[in-house]
Amino acid sequence: MISDRPHLLRSEYDVAIVGGGPAGLGAAVAAREAGAQRVLVVDRDTEAGGVLLQCIHSGFGLHRFGEELTGPEYAQRVLCEALDDGVDVVTEAFVLDVAADHALTIASPRHGVVTVQARATVLAMGARERTHSAIRIPGDRPAGVFTAGLAQRLVNIDGVLPGRRVAILGSGDIGLIMARRLTLEGVEVVGVFELLPHPNGLSRNIVQCLHDFDIPLHLSTTVVGIHGRDRIQRVTVAPVDETLQPLMQRAWEVPCDTLLVSVGLIPENELSQQLRLRIDPATMGPVVASTMETSRDGLFACGNVVHIHDLVDFVSAEAELAGRHAGRYATGQATPADNVRLLPGANVGYCVPHTVSTDRDHVVYLRVRTMFDPCLLRLRTPDGTVVHERKLRYVAPAEMVNLKLRPALLQGFHGDSLIVEVVPR
Amino acid sequence: MTASYLCIGCPLGCRLEVDDDPGGDILEVRGFSCRKGKEFAAQEHVDPRRSVTTTVALLGADLCRLPVKTAATVPKALVRDVCRALRAVRVIAPVQAGQVVLHDVLGTGVDVVATRAVAAG
Numbered sequence: 203m204i205s206d207r208p209h210l211l212r213s214e215y216d217v218a219i220v221g222g223g224p225a226g227l228g229a230a231v232a233a234r235e236a237g238a239q240r241v242l243v244v245d246r247d248t249e250a251g252g253v254l255l256q257c258i259h260s261g262f263g264l265h266r267f268g269e270e271l272t273g274p275e276y277a278q279r280v281l282c283e284a285l286d287d288g289v290d291v292v293t294e295a296f297v298l299d300v301a302a303d304h305a306l307t308i309a310s311p312r313h314g315v316v317t318v319q320a321r322a323t324v325l326a327m328g329a330r331e332r333t334h335s336a337i338r339i340p341g342d343r344p345a346g347v348f349t350a351g352l353a354q355r356l357v358n359i360d361g362v363l364p365g366r367r368v369a370i371l372g373s374g375d376i377g378l379i380m381a382r383r384l385t386l387e388g389v390e391v392v393g394v395f396e397l398l399p400h401p402n403g404l405s406r407n408i409v410q411c412l413h414d415f416d417i418p419l420h421l422s423t424t425v426v427g428i429h430g431r432d433r434i435q436r437v438t439v440a441p442v443d444e445t446l447q448p449l450m451q452r453a454w455e456v457p458c459d460t461l462l463v464s465v466g467l468i469p470e471n472e473l474s475q476q477l478r479l480r481i482d483p484a485t486m487g488p489v490v491a492s493t494m495e496t497s498r499d500g501l502f503a504c505g506n507v508v509h510i511h512d513l514v515d516f517v518s519a520e521a522e523l524a525g526r527h528a529g530r531y532a533t534g535q536a537t538p539a540d541n542v543r544l545l546p547g548a549n550v551g552y553c554v555p556h557t558v559s560t561d562r563d564h565v566v567y568l569r570v571r572t573m574f575d576p577c578l579l580r581l582r583t584p585d586g587t588v589v590h591e592r593k594l595r596y597v598a599p600a601e602m603v604n605l606k607l608r609p610a611l612l613q614g615f616h617g618d619s620l621i622v623e624v625v626p627r
Numbered sequence: 628m629t630a631s632y633l634c635i636g637c638p639l640g641c642r643l644e645v646d647d648d649p650g651g652d653i654l655e656v657r658g659f660s661c662r663k664g665k666e667f668a669a670q671e672h673v674d675p676r677r678s679v680t681t682t683v684a685l686l687g688a689d690l691c692r693l694p695v696k697t698a699a700t701v702p703k704a705l706v707r708d709v710c711r712a713l714r715a716v717r718v719i720a721p722v723q724a725g726q727v728v729l730h731d732v733l734g735t736g737v738d739v740v741a742t743r744a745v746a747a748g
Contacts, residue, residue: 248689255743258680258681258682258694258696258742259680260678260680260696261638264638270678272680272696273694274694274724274742275742277743278724278744358682358692358694359690359692360691361682361684361691383681386681386706386707386710387681387710404638404640405633405640406633406634406635406636406637406638406640408633409633409635410635414677414703414706512638601638
């Protein structure tokens, strides 16, 4: 991933983008296509590409490129698209602040602390991992407890193994991928422990990462204690009842020198909070309109900084939307404001975007709270009139649901809010 | 006999069923929602195969590990052996994406290739 003219940083841009992962790079290309002349991507790492660079497994790009790519291959494609389009990608640089007039304060060893004036900004900082302290496991605090993504970076980028005998808490995709990865590196993975009665990762990963290697998956089971003085020596695990309370009398000990925690991601929100953007407590990311514009004028957001996506392909699609509207905003062709609020109803944890417009096509991403077999995805008015209904075969919290909204579906609807709900069939 | 598999072709994760006769010939495949799923079920039933991704040692660059993949699938039973064979491989930067780092791994007829470019450091 080599740029011909690395580190070029001008003083003025049409669109400036914070974060050079798939979201930021995708937004940059779309901003150029929408007419923005000068587009800047700022990334804090030594090279752009984001978390994809450490995701060396395949499974990326089926939707976007029609073939299965590894993370580095996907990253290389989106970076090349951006560089070929004349986007300036500046690495080892950190955005400290975005002023209301889109003046960005950027710090980097190469450029010092500089101000760059943009006309529109896109936030694409991605996510960080929830840690074991975020889920409060009792016991000691020895070395050897890692988030799954950190272990992934250690193994795949730094070439260091986190330990020799590993227990994994949480069945998120990164944890499953790491169970396989460590096994292939000769590490013993003693088991994956999931609090909920169903796995949190994709079924394909249960098969190809756990079943293929006979790694046990313990559902409705969690880690209730961490033991060890300097280095972790064992964990106590226990099954949980329907209310997710551990049944301590049935607890058992699992010897291990490493505990990986794979308990989800949260949007990287430091900048969003500092800028006092409206944050949705359900997504923990900024509230966005259908153009991906946040509560601040000309400040757009896309990717995992808005809500956690299952697939990078969906991140790229959302980035295209944010980049296009940022490009239009920067060139004086801002899209009119939305006229309908979307509210999560029964069994829906959140939906993004938070508002839509009745005159354009939209894709609404939503996450359900619980698993359902056949069910109905329903769009209704607050007084109960059903506007649209779609049958779904199966839904689960781990799998994002897409709702395609077309103006035709909303014909005859004149209200200012719609409720999105999922009900049993 | 009926055997069931879960498709790993895409995130949908279709539940597949394969019926065969006592001679092992496949009679019917059910549960797929695309051509790839049907092919996967038949393949998984007689000769399960997987792509392998891992890293190899990289010299002469800022990075110390080079991500690689098998250019095609290899028999599932050989996945661990492929990784073991790759532990002996050393690649010297610069590297092009798609560059072969090991020909015909373990006599499978499948090459192992780099999945990214790396400049000489």
